[in-house]
Amino acid sequence: xxxxxxxxxxxxxxxxxxxxxxVVVVVGAIVHRRRMLEGTPVAVHGxxxxxQVAFLNGGDQLAVWxxxxxxxxxxxxxxxxxxxxxxxxxxxxxxxxxxxxxHHAASRGLHTRELAADEWVRRAVDELRDDxxxxxxxxxxxxxxxxxxxxxxxxxxxxxxxVRTVTGLFNDRPTGWLLLxxxxxxxxxxxxxxxxxxxxxxxxxxNDMRRRHAWLRPDAGPAYATYGPTxxxxxxxxxxxxxxxxxxxxxxxxxxxxxxxxxxxxxASTGTSCGGGPTAGGASSCGGSSCGGGGGCGGGCGG
Amino acid sequence: xxxxxxxxxxxxVAALVAGGPLPPGFAPAPVAAARRALLRKRAGDxxxxxxxLAAGLGPAWPATFTTWADGRxxxxxxxxxxxxxRDLRDRDxxxxxxxxxxAEREAASRxxxxxxxxxxxxxALARTGGAVAVQVAGRVRLLxxxxx
Amino acid sequence: xxxxxGVGIGWRPEIAGFVAGLPGLRFxxxxxxxxxxxxxxxxxxxxLRGRGVDVVPHGVRLSLGGAEPVDPARVAHxxxxxxxxxxxxxxxxxxxxxxxxLEAGHLLPLPRSREAVxxxxxxxxxxxxxxxxxxxxxxxxxxxxxxxxxxDEADFLTEILDATGALLLLDVANVHxxxxxxxxxxxxLLDRLPLERVAYVHVAGGAEHGGFYHDTHTDPVxxxxxxxxxxxxxxxxxxxxxxxxxxxYPPAAELRGELDALAAASGHPVVT
Numbered sequence: 270x271x272x273x274x275x276x277x278x279x280x281x282x283x284x285x286x287x288x289x290x291x292v293v294v295v296v297g298a299i300v301h302r303r304r305m306l307e308g309t310p311v312a313v314h315g316x317x318x319x320x321q322v323a324f325l326n327g328g329d330q331l332a333v334w335x336x337x338x339x340x341x342x343x344x345x346x347x348x349x350x351x352x353x354x355x356x357x358x359x360x361x362x363x364x365x366x367x368x369x370x371x372h373h374a375a376s377r378g379l380h381t382r383e384l385a386a387d388e389w390v391r392r393a394v395d396e397l398r399d400d401x402x403x404x405x406x407x408x409x410x411x412x413x414x415x416x417x418x419x420x421x422x423x424x425x426x427x428x429x430x431x432v433r434t435v436t437g438l439f440n441d442r443p444t445g446w447l448l449l450x451x452x453x454x455x456x457x458x459x460x461x462x463x464x465x466x467x468x469x470x471x472x473x474x475x476n477d478m479r480r481r482h483a484w485l486r487p488d489a490g491p492a493y494a495t496y497g498p499t500x501x502x503x504x505x506x507x508x509x510x511x512x513x514x515x516x517x518x519x520x521x522x523x524x525x526x527x528x529x530x531x532x533x534x535x536x537a538s539t540g541t542s543c544g545g546g547p548t549a550g551g552a553s554s555c556g557g558s559s560c561g562g563g564g565g566c567g568g569g570c571g572g
Numbered sequence: 573x574x575x576x577x578x579x580x581x582x583x584x585v586a587a588l589v590a591g592g593p594l595p596p597g598f599a600p601a602p603v604a605a606a607r608r609a610l611l612r613k614r615a616g617d618x619x620x621x622x623x624x625l626a627a628g629l630g631p632a633w634p635a636t637f638t639t640w641a642d643g644r645x646x647x648x649x650x651x652x653x654x655x656x657x658r659d660l661r662d663r664d665x666x667x668x669x670x671x672x673x674x675a676e677r678e679a680a681s682r683x684x685x686x687x688x689x690x691x692x693x694x695x696a697l698a699r700t701g702g703a704v705a706v707q708v709a710g711r712v713r714l715l716x717x718x719x720x
Numbered sequence: 721x722x723x724x725x726g727v728g729i730g731w732r733p734e735i736a737g738f739v740a741g742l743p744g745l746r747f748x749x750x751x752x753x754x755x756x757x758x759x760x761x762x763x764x765x766x767x768l769r770g771r772g773v774d775v776v777p778h779g780v781r782l783s784l785g786g787a788e789p790v791d792p793a794r795v796a797h798x799x800x801x802x803x804x805x806x807x808x809x810x811x812x813x814x815x816x817x818x819x820x821x822l823e824a825g826h827l828l829p830l831p832r833s834r835e836a837v838x839x840x841x842x843x844x845x846x847x848x849x850x851x852x853x854x855x856x857x858x859x860x861x862x863x864x865x866x867x868x869x870x871x872d873e874a875d876f877l878t879e880i881l882d883a884t885g886a887l888l889l890l891d892v893a894n895v896h897x898x899x900x901x902x903x904x905x906x907x908x909l910l911d912r913l914p915l916e917r918v919a920y921v922h923v924a925g926g927a928e929h930g931g932f933y934h935d936t937h938t939d940p941v942x943x944x945x946x947x948x949x950x951x952x953x954x955x956x957x958x959x960x961x962x963x964x965x966x967x968x969y970p971p972a973a974e975l976r977g978e979l980d981a982l983a984a985a986s987g988h989p990v991v992t
Binding site for chain 1 (some may be wrong): 733734735736737738740762763764969970971972975
């Protein structure tokens, strides 16, 4: 007695149709995804502000940190001994809505960890995101849902395959090939389920900006005093909160800015040179507001 | 006087950085000023390599560093800061920011105090002054900040 | 040889973004020990080279004035950096930075003796033999003198330059600092130096500290130093002047102001 075919369909026939369908669905989902994620390329120097860059790089929270970095550099926010934020002056000209919202939150004495959830801040960041969606750089919820639908279809196919494999195993039918085909399908399901919040155009713009602004990397020890608030905000946007910790460790510590391990300051420096050893890493102690005495630095170079 | 330039240069450097005696004939005040200037310059260089350690000590940084470094020849800014941080830790005077920076460095590199630090290949956990840092594949994360 | 020209600034990673934004810039200097010739150049330097800006490697740790021969590895590194940057020339100091196995961490003065001249000349020749480009030598600032000087500063420098054929990198701030701390008339010294051999000029800031003038490179350029620049340029104007800043970097506007003041004092075009 031979066990009957699972679901009345002979194995090879099922496998053939199953694989064909799988390829069609996966390729379709990939093509759809590529099209949806393409986005609109940013024109050269396309006028992306630091907070927009920050949102594309790290979402709501990084946009808030970028705004805070710029405001701190401009000297209009501070931190109290109880770790609540405070304001130290009026907003500089050219402040963005996110700047205004963060400044307002600081004036009400919020903690930094509460900023992203603050209603004003949320509204400002939502506006920022909507604008980026319109410009083809960020994806709205609607689009991300649509993209997940492709993954759902693959998941459905995967489920059928699994059920048939299990059934086949119980019925003592050969399932090797089907089982083998489930692995790539499972991988495709996992990968398609990961929906980014920015388009490929945005990723390309970010990579380009990171390259063009490599001098803002915290491990190069940028002279933040020489640069303006916009550049500081861009530093946070591109290279994370390490920028805040490098620029103003005292403030970052007191305000409980999210910690991000500082990059290596580099190889074995034997620094006896004037002007930076082999790698001049980290912040200059002579620039930060929180450390060193003015007179304590630079004891004569003679070169 | 000829032929002893090497020895006399060595004497002068020792007087400037290793607490050696002032070689004969030199004016004491200018050499002392040069010695202090050198220490200030080293303090700035080390602070650049150890920004959080320097920030944690705040206004006390220059004095803390120069007191420690006086008479101690440099091994380079990275190692100088490392040695100082360990020294402060052993005396329980390492500020929390410095402890976190030290923990991160210890997790990232192996340093025996005698040869230049070398990056660790294997994952590592380092605890220093209550701060705990972990390193996996060269990426360092602070697991627990130092108590404040 | 076409050397550097106009007003330049010391390129440091900390201010790379500022330097990149100077439209009229035609030359910068980079600390030679901070460049690894085998690895890709820092982005900022590559971009400047692409714009046709000359990059001069400036060595600080060769110890040309050391009694022992220069370390061949350090010379090879300097030559490698010069080649990697396609530099018109390189520069180093008439000083020693280590002795007896100890690093001084600083440029130290030599006795102005025949023995020291011989030591420097031997080391400069060893270096020149390996370098693909000319070498310019920079006299340093020091707070103290050796007890047994046989020559004065001008003769000491001229003998070294004559014996080696090296160019002169004249640091006006060092001239000011030495006159202030060790006595002498800066203008008289300038008159006696072989100014026709000046490849370029260094200008830097400093500060008074404990009764001495310290050439810190972390403070603004004092008026007295700018006056010396003016005096120097009123005679034989050097082809290029370079602002050295090594820390405690001020806001961009202040740094631009210093470059403009240098352009005004020297008569070279404004680079900002």
